[in-house]
Amino acid sequence: MVPTGIFDMVAKTQAGFEQVLADEIAAIGGKNIVPMRRAVSFKGDRAVMYKANLWLRTALRVLIPFKTAVASNSDTLYQRALSIDWSAYLTPQDTFVIDCTTSGELHQHSLFASMRVKDAIADQFMESHGERPSVDLYNPTLRINVHINEADVIFALDSSGESLHKRGYRLEKNEAPLNEVLAAGLMKLTGWHGERNLTDIMCGSGTLLIEGAWIAMNYAPGLCRGTFGFQNWGDFDRELWERLVDEAKAKVRKPTCLIFGSDINAETVELAQRNIQRAGLEGIVEVTCQDYHDTRPPAGGGVLVTNPPYGERIYIEEIEIFYGELGDVFKKHYQGFDAWVFSGNLDAIKRIGLRASRKFPLFNATIDCRFNKYELYAGTRERS
Numbered sequence: 001m002v003p004t005g006i007f008d009m010v011a012k013t014q015a016g017f018e019q020v021l022a023d024e025i026a027a028i029g030g031k032n033i034v035p036m037r038r039a040v041s042f043k044g045d046r047a048v049m050y051k052a053n054l055w056l057r058t059a060l061r062v063l064i065p066f067k068t069a070v071a072s073n074s075d076t077l078y079q080r081a082l083s084i085d086w087s088a089y090l091t092p093q094d095t096f097v098i099d100c101t102t103s104g105e106l107h108q109h110s111l112f113a114s115m116r117v118k119d120a121i122a123d124q125f126m127e128s129h130g131e132r133p134s135v136d137l138y139n140p141t142l143r144i145n146v147h148i149n150e151a152d153v154i155f156a157l158d159s160s161g162e163s164l165h166k167r168g169y170r171l172e173k174n175e176a177p178l179n180e181v182l183a184a185g186l187m188k189l190t191g192w193h194g195e196r197n198l199t200d201i202m203c204g205s206g207t208l209l210i211e212g213a214w215i216a217m218n219y220a221p222g223l224c225r226g227t228f229g230f231q232n233w234g235d236f237d238r239e240l241w242e243r244l245v246d247e248a249k250a251k252v253r254k255p256t257c258l259i260f261g262s263d264i265n266a267e268t269v270e271l272a273q274r275n276i277q278r279a280g281l282e283g284i285v286e287v288t289c290q291d292y293h294d295t296r297p298p299a300g301g302g303v304l305v306t307n308p309p310y311g312e313r314i315y316i317e318e319i320e321i322f323y324g325e326l327g328d329v330f331k332k333h334y335q336g337f338d339a340w341v342f343s344g345n346l347d348a349i350k351r352i353g354l355r356a357s358r359k360f361p362l363f364n365a366t367i368d369c370r371f372n373k374y375e376l377y378a379g380t381r382e383r384s
Contacts, residue, residue, distance in 0.1 A: 001089055001157070001235045002046055002064065006031070010041050010156065011052060011059040016362040017185040021058045024188075028055050046237060049230065050244050053160055054222035057184035057211065060163050063145050063156040072106055072151045074116045080153060081120035089144075089157065091234075092129050095136035096121065097143055099158065104150035117146055141232045161229030168224040169279035170205060172271055177205050178307055178342075182364060184211040184221070186371060189360055190303055190340050192216075194255050197302030199337075201292040201329075203261030206272030208305050209287070210279045216255040217284075220248040224279060255284060258298060262290040293329055301336030310344040310367065320351045327352035330376055339374040346370060 009030075013021045018035040022042075025033050028051040030042035044052070052062045069080035090096060100114035107113050118135065125132035133141075143158035165181040178186075187208065192198065194216025200208050214221060222228070223245065230236060263269050269289045276285045297304075308326060311319035323345075330339050331354065343349040344367035356372040363369055 001233050002049065002230075003066075006043050006045055008041065008043055008065055009049060009052065009159075010036075010039050010063045010065060011056060012039050012061045012063065013058050014038065014060070014179075014182060014185065014363065016360060017058045017181075017188075020185055020188045021056065024056050024058060025052065028052060047240060047244065049159055050237075050241055053164065053228050053230070054244060054248055055220045056164065057215070057221050058181055058188065059160075060165060060181055061145070061158055061160045062164075063158055065154050065156040067155040069153045069155070070151050071148070071153050074107070074112065077107070077113060077148075077153065078116045078120050081117040081155070082124055084120075084155065086121050086124055087128065089142055090121070090125075090133045092125055092131040092133055094133045094141035095139075096133055097135060097137055097140040098146060099143060100146040100148065102148040104148075106150050107148045110148075113148060114146065117144070143229050159228065159230040161227065161232070164222075164225075166225070167221050167279075168226060169210060169275050170207065171278070172205075172274070178207045178364070180207055180211060180221075182362075183207040184215070185362075186305060186340070186342055187212045187215055189371060190305060190338070190373070192303050192305075194257050197258040197298065197300060198260075199258075199295075199297060199302060199304050200261040200306050201295045201304065202306045202308050203263050203272055203287055204268055204307065206261065206275045206285065206287060208307065209259055209261045209272075209285050210275060210281060212305070213255065213259050213281050213285050214279070216257060216259065217252055219252050219280075223248055257302070259284060260286045260288075262288045262292065262295055264289070264291045293325065295329070296333055297337065302338075304330075304334055304337045304339040305342075306340070307342045311348060319345060319348045323348040323351040324353060327354050327374075330354065330374060334376050337376050339376055340371060341374070342369060342371045344369045 015038050021040045022033050022035045025042050029048050030044045032043045034041045071077035071080050098114040098117050100110040102110045122132045145156040145158045147154045165179050167180050198212050266289045272287045354374045357375050358373040360371040362371050
């Protein structure tokens with residue numbers, strides 16, 4: 001199923017993390033790395049594919065393109081899919097699902113396009129075997145990715161299965177959680193590797209703290225996860241996979257910094273504590289129920305990373321006051337820290353009242369956001 005030797009791969013990510021992901025791919029041995037829009041293409045062998053799923057913190061999926069085609073309408077798309085020898089990837093006893101994305105005017109309905117590809121697979125098997133593999137939306141043997149841009153079509157195998165943001169520790173959700181890949185990407189952008197203390201004074205379900213702790217520990221995020229798509233494939237190399245997992249476990253180190261957080265909502269803190277426990281971080285990450293106004297960090301400085309409310313559930317007059325008070329807390333109590341604020345309220349974040357030394361434009365789902373860095377020195381407060 002997987003080509004022998006070196007082959008092409010594409011790792012999908014969120015907008016703004018392309019270079020972060022490219023650096024991660026280089027670290028696991030990927031070659032010919034090319035950042036694209038919300039994706040990075042690269043080359044590697046089977047071991048690199050396995051390591052990509054195991055190690056990449058900012059990847060959503062690792063795809064293996066195997067066929068390109070031109071299809072100007074749904075009938076042509078069906079014919080192009082029919083020309084692929086699907087028996088190289090499936091048997092009638094297997095299950096599959098098709099994830100299709102479309103852009104442009106020629107194929108405007110991704111669901112219809114995926115149905116045409118499904119029909120081609122089913123018809124080919126009925127013709128050659130008299131039976132066909134079934135569709136399984138939840139745990140298929142093979143997940144097929146079809147990307148259509150105008151008439152250009154790329155067929156790819158999805159080696160990840162479920163999205164890689166599903167690490168395995170966050171089984172519950174609070175009202176507005178950060179995606180794990182987004183949280184890991186934010187931590188990577190800060191440049192933090194565990195050499196300084198880390199805190200989040202509005203920690204919610206604890207995702208930023210957990211992802212940050214894993215970075216400090218050199219803990220591969222895939223170690224916490226149950227399964228990957230490639231493990232269902234007929235050519236799955238169990239011996240190679242188990243060796244790579246053992247190597248990853250051997251690289252885990254104990255952090256030397258303090259990692260702690262707080263939130264004003266007691267139920268949210270309990271949720272964060274359960275996530276921390278599932279992530280194997282009891283005794284490493286500590287969270288308490290506390291209003292951010294009352295937080296006091298230990299001496300020595302560090303890194304503060306937080307995702308305050310955007311204002312969807314708070315009146316705009318109040319949210320601007322809220323952000324102004326946040327800036328006051330930074331100035332009064334967090335001197336010696338680098339404070340990073342991720343917010344989807346572009347007006348309110350200006351009310352922090354400190355000059356941002358760095359600003360990253362990013363998204364949280366469809367929300368236009370900014371990730372700002374404030375270097376908190378003793379001295380005069382500067383209005384941005």
